[in-house]
Amino acid sequence: MGSRSPSLANPINPELPAYTVRISDRAKCVRLALSVDKGLEVVIPKNYDHLKIPELIHQKRDWIIRNQRKLDEREAFLQSQAPHELPDVIKLRSLGEEWQIIYNQTVTKFGSITISEQKEQFQLIISGNVTDTEGCKTLLKQWLMRKAEKHLFSWLRRVSIQINLPYCTTTIRGQKTLWGSCSSDRNISLNYKLLFLETKVVEYVLIHELCHTIHMNHSAKFWNLVSKFEPNYKTLDESLKQAWQIVPAWVGL
Ligand SMILES: [Zn+2]
CATH class of the missing domain: 3.30.2010.10 (Metalloproteases ("zincins"), catalytic domain)
Known part of the structure; x- marks a missing residue:
């Protein structure tokens, strides 16, 4: 549950992926999630100050880059396979x-x-x-x-x-x-x-x-x-x- 804002370009470091912000009723603290479907998502509790987000992303830079690379590798691997072929x-x-x-x-x-x-x-x-x-x-x-x-x-x-x-x-x-x-x-x-x-x-x-x-x-x-x-x-x-x-x-x- 929660609302979602459109993807924002990353102002601090253009190397980092764009992100979306989701306000979650259940989240107790802020967290980052990376997925193929949603890209980088910042999940924040209701009263979290949006202005803190760019700095947070900057701090988590290494984590984001490392995990983005893993996701890319995985996608490339899946693309390289012929997914509909039946096995022998x-x-x-x-x-x-x-x-x-x-x-x-x-x-x-x-x-x-x-x-x-x-x-x-x-x-x-x-x-x-x-x-x-x-x-x-x-x-x-x-x-x-x-x-x-x-x-x-x-x-x-x-x-x-x-x-x-x-x-x-x-x-x-x-x-x-x-x-x-x-x-x-x-x-x-x-x-x-x-x-x-x-x-x-x-x-x-x-x-x-x-x-x-x-x-x-x-x-x-x-x-x-x-x-x-x-x-x-x-x-x-x-x-x-x-x-x-x-x-x-x-x-x-
Ligand atoms: Zn476990």
Whole structure:
């Protein structure tokens, strides 16, 4: 909720992107947000003095430039992919599995499509009207969701017991920007796209979310707890930030 003013050119440093200001009823302090859709957005509480904004942006210059570069890289990467192509192979690094996909164009009554697994050969067979790219993608994503439910649920349970941090429930989702999340009632949700990442990185995400059952923030105490179970957490967190490059374009982010 809130109102938005049009993009303003940045008066202090023309190198910095233009920004919009959004007044939020809920914001307690001012914050900056960068996204492909909205660009640089300054979210301010109701009574915040607008005149302070240019100086704030100037102070946050390094953060803005660094994150703008990351966004640009990500966009360029996505543009370079052929996003509508269907995969011939699905590589699930986390499980050490590589599935071949075979598309069988067959005539069916309603142009329907089906998917079946040949477990021994690690093959997925898609039959029916396979020219329906979107339909095939939907089936493949559903298969990935089931796969994630099967593996990530038990994986999380295992890690939870190991590090003695219980949680309440788990759900699998396909969020665009989150690998996982933990609510204040200790409900953990995990992104099925984690299946594409390295085992070590997934394990780190599980530990990270389980530590949120104790600390619902990214405070020093939180990181201290994470480091107890994963001393290498900084490197893993960095590789997680780059991990979108591993998720194939057909899955979408
Ligand atoms: Zn977190």
